[in-house]
Amino acid sequence: MRIVVTGALGHIGSRLIRDLPGAFPGAELVLVDNLSTRRRCSLANLPAAGRYEFFEADVLAADLPALFRGAHHVIHLAAMTDPAESVRNAAAVDRVNLRGTELVARACIATGASLLFVSTTSVYGSARSEVDEDCPIAELRPESPYASSKLAAERLLGALAGDKGLRHVTCRFGTIFGTSPGMRFHTAINKFCLQAATGAPVTVWRTALHQRRPYLDLGDAVAAMVFLLRRASFGGELFNVLTLNTSVSRVVEALSPHAPDMRVEYVDSPVMNQLSYDVDCRRLEGLGFGFKGSLEEGIAETMRMLRATAGAGHTGREIAFP
Ligand SMILES: NC(=O)c1ccc[n+]([C@@H]2O[C@H](COP(=O)([O-])OP(=O)(O)OC[C@H]3O[C@@H](n4cnc5c(N)ncnc54)[C@H](O)[C@@H]3O)[C@@H](O)[C@H]2O)c1
Known part of the structure; x- marks a missing residue:
């Protein structure tokens, strides 16, 4: 099996890439990151059992179909991730989080890889006191350019599934701790x-x-991604993921x-508000x-x-x- 992880050196990716060799023994792991958050340290002391290739590459500029060739799954984590910072930098956030996700999705379609997309529960921002995945779009109130870009990317993936046969699953993660x-x-x-x-x-x-x-333990986040890859159903399902x-x-x-x-x-x-x-x-x-x-x-x-x-x-x- 060959698995690509974009944003592999970040907070979530750096734990995920250490757990994947145990979850999928023998898998080839292709790590893609543009080092914009300077986490080269994430490559140190990787498990000896892992078969890793690292590409310093930007999802907006790289030849993604070439990088994804032969991949069964792509886990797309690469994003600009600071919601408060995104208020000052909305255009750049949209470029990476929306356009970047589109390019990743189109490369998945071109190569036949399935896509696990990590979105966020901050797309909700709903006035309801309890929300689930069926919450109507009209009631979603993303609170920051970051959350809006993730919601737009979710919708784009839905459209690409309908028009181009993209195979994907989306996780809305709570705020990570760990x-x-x-x-x-x-x-x-x-x-x-x-x-x-x-x-x-x-x-x-x-x-x-x-x-x-909602908050999400990092171990639970990684276990949920492994669970969904093993389940191997990529029909556009959407899951809230939180501890x-x-x-x-x-x-x-x-x-x-x-x-x-x-x-x-x-x-x-x-980006603060009165919602709970x-x-x-x-x-x-x-x-x-x-x-x-x-x-x-x-x-x-x-x-x-x-x-x-x-x-x-x-x-x-x-x-x-x-
Ligand atoms: N951490 C959380 O609380 C949380 C909650 C919900 C969803 N998420 C989502 O999970 C994913 C990973 O989050 P994280 O906490 O690990 O973030 P992070 O910022 O620690 O990691 C993101 C990684 O992506 C890389 N990156 C950024 N832009 C890139 C580009 N254009 N091309 C290639 N690489 C690029 C960065 O260098 C970084 O290593 C993100 O999509 C984020 O939106 C995170």
Whole structure:
């Protein structure tokens, strides 16, 4: 089997590429990343059992049909992923997340590979208190250019399936927590952990403390992708993928035993709103997939990793992981 992973060196990809050799023994793994987030470190100490090829390539410019030749599956993770940053950079986000996904999808059609596309639960932003995959498009309120670009890409894949026979499955991931070699700290839980571990105030969006949102343990994220590849059904299915729905106040509570002196500071953000909602993931669970992650364990693991780093000399308010 040959599997291509775009955005392979990022937060999610760097864990996924370590687990794929165990899940699909003997598989050839083609890793594609343009290094825009400078995660070359994700290539260090890859499992010896893996058969890897790395291509430093941009999905907007590369000869994707050549890269995908012979591939059974393409897992498309490459994206510009910071929702707050996307407000300042909407055109670039649209180019990578929408046009880039279109080029990946067209290369899948050309080569016969099936596509696993990773979208986000932030496409919901719904006024309903609980949403599932059947939530009508008219009720979706993506809160940032990032989320809008992901929703547009989902719709484009639907059209390419109808017109050109694209075989694909889409996962809407909750906000990731948990560690990986290419870990980033721009999403809520990981950012709070980094702030708490370095003695900086934990910055919570003013409106967000009691709002409920979906979060996804990184181990569960990888297991869900493996599950869907093994299931091998690429008829345009859509799945919410999340470990739990919870509030920022519970996240802060789970963090506090690891940082007793933690201070919380309330800040404004261009993408905050008044919405609070739970996302339903029973469609995926109904197929037999079980979520195993835990918020408390994910935070404990992240804090252990950050404390070990702080012990190596990065202490105080310095942000050691740009
Ligand atoms: N992390 C989350 O909380 C989360 C939640 C929901 C969905 N997702 C989605 O999962 C996917 C992976 O997220 P992540 O957290 O690993 O993000 P990340 O930013 O850590 O990784 C993205 C990777 O894509 C690469 N990349 C960016 N533009 C590229 C391009 N034009 N060509 C090739 N490579 C490019 C970057 O260098 C980076 O290594 C993204 O599509 C993201 O939207 C992430």
